[in-house]
Amino acid sequence: MPVRLYNTLTQKIEDFVPLTPGKVKLYVCGITVYDLAHAGHGRTYTTFDVLVRFLRARGFEVSHCQNVTDVDDKIVNRAKERGEDPLALSKRMGELADAHLEAIGCAKPTVMPRVSTTIDGIVDITEKLIRNGHAYVAETPQGNDVYFAVRDFPGYGKLSRRNLDDLRAGASERLAEGATDIKKDPLDFALWKAAGPDAFGFDSPWGKGRPGWHIECSAMAFAELGEQMDIHGGGMDLVFPHHENEIAQSEACSGKEFARYWMHGGFLEIDSEKMAKSLGNFVTIKDVLDKNDPEGYRYFVLGTHYRGPLSFDVEKHPDGRVTFPGLDEAERRMDYLYATRDALVSLAGDAEPSEPNILQGQAQIVAEAKEKVLEALDRDLNTPVALSVLAELGKAGNEIVMQAPKMRKDPAKNEAIKKLAASAVRALDAACAPLGLMQAKSDAYWARTRERRLRLRGLDASAIDAKVAERGEARKAKDFAKADAIRKELGEVGVEIFDAADTSSWKIAL
Structure with a gap:
């Protein structure tokens, strides 16, 4: 084409x-x-x-x-x-x-x-x-x-x-x-x-x-x-x-x-009006970077066809915070893509990418993703369709991760799904490249988003770590009422806790 x-x-x-x-x-x-x-x-x-x-x-x-x-x-x-x-x-x-x-x-x-x-x-x-x-x-x-x-x-x-x-x-x-x-x-x-x-x-x-x-x-x-x-x-x-x-x-x-x-x-509109200094609705890139991840902004921009108007809404909260809801949602989607890639990398280990005879539906999505993104861009840079391809690939990647535990007892299937996971990592990188997305190392992405979200909410990472550790001790002591109270306390300031078998991790919600 x-x-x-x-x-x-x-x-x-x-x-x-x-x-x-x-x-x-x-x-x-x-x-x-x-x-x-x-x-x-x-x-x-x-x-x-x-x-x-x-x-x-x-x-x-x-x-x-x-x-x-x-x-x-x-x-x-x-x-x-x-x-x-x-x-x-x-x-x-x-x-x-x-x-x-x-x-x-x-x-x-x-x-x-x-x-x-x-x-x-x-x-x-x-x-x-x-x-x-x-x-x-x-x-x-x-x-x-x-x-x-x-x-x-x-x-x-x-x-x-x-x-x-x-x-x-x-x-x-x-x-x-x-x-x-x-x-x-x-x-x-x-x-x-x-x-x-x-x-x-x-x-x-x-x-x-x-x-x-x-x-x-x-x-x-x-x-x-x-x-x-x-x-x-x-x-x-x-x-x-x-x-x-x-x-x-x-x-x-x-x-x-x-x-x-x-x-x-096309124009970028602030609260449905064309952005202009004369209207007092001027938002700089620096303003955006102070509140949102740069890749979240990029994802947000690409979600609307370049010739159409793009609505950039501003929300003012009772506590004085100012947020950009559309950018917050786009950043959540970038979180999802980076988390998906991390899970696939973990599953793949040192396996080489290949197209094994396993999970054929997901394998087809993986194999076709890069070309589908390019085909969308062939049609007058149709970035919204290109992003839908990434969403489909992300879903397939998570399905691969979810199916993996079922195949651990079969050495051939276990090796095959690792190779498919490695192929999905490669496909995600290749599909994102023409869009300029997922250009950061995973550790760098999570570090910069955490630092900014902590700063915006006025939170301290060491204090959160201490609370999570206190909650961990309460769980070990089977004091679940205290553990739940700490979870609720942290949740009220935007901290989400994720429990594994013996450990817990946390992140700042948007």
Whole structure:
């Protein structure tokens, strides 16, 4: 089955056919690094991380370019508020964004160009657009701006399906509010903006200034991937005007189709409203990591198809705690997968994976899991279906573990089920890999989730250990009333106790 992807340009799901067989050039619009990366960023970059992992699993060689917008008016304004150099601010915030994206499982892109080191390329493209009549210089009190002449590009609006006359009317209404316009047409957008002699900026043929937002991405894409690429991606909010303007300036410059496929991720909604700073419902990746495991967040994101809206609910408790119920449930599912893998590893011992003639239903699920995940991703990255495959595999794995005691008396069956358990471990790892899940060692996962859950509930592990030991002594003394009272006491603060023959273990509930 071919890889099929939804193309915003055609508004259809299409077979994916790269420009060069076996090779994929992907450009993803990166973060404007003036603040912490938010949960919506996390969703977008998780989507494209899965795309890259999946395409590589299907045998493609992927060049993944994701830019860093480290020059922007928002950065300049924030740096001025803080008395900080703009590039120092953007470097610091960029490093934090990288760390937070890495924490939620996003692999580092092949290359991450920065606007500040691409100024020469931006100037070159702008000069070419002026020479071929697609751009013009306009004088301002601060110096010279350069604008792209939208009406001189016949294909403008083809991505967003917007009508130029409707756009013109809206732009005229906005300009009528007393603004003095220096552009030939209200729709024209800036390629270069004068900054004035004392403001932050870069030297150019038109004087000191800063590049427009849209031209930055075209220049970085040209520099790293060439004038044409296979896939251009980003959030749905970038379709217009950013990606529409990228197409116009890039194709006006090169005369070639800029990108063959355009992919856009849906919005993340906080309590059914689009997340936005202006609404006061801004949740950063750091906020998420303070309260939930990064793999729980990733599982949560993948539970909704990337093009649909994702509802991110916030619950405020009487004791003052704030939780994210959807993330809590996703983290429970990650607990289940890690616990399943641990049980299978324990059962398998040193057995080698194979396909023994035993438990045929479970064995078939194990054998088919990896390819079923890839087949789900073949269909426009259908991650919810891929997760359902993991759920089915987890169930089969636990059934294998439950059946094992019945086979211990038969040496052949006992060895066969161990080999099947080893195959299930391998299948779980392989099925999770394209999704970027279960990338931690089991001990590391349980240690980090326990530490965070203890911290959130204000509990101390040594105190819990002491209570569990006290309960163990009560059980030995057959003082079951005391043992039950301790279990209830711990349960009221979110501690779950699990009894084995002579020992007990505990974990913090979500």
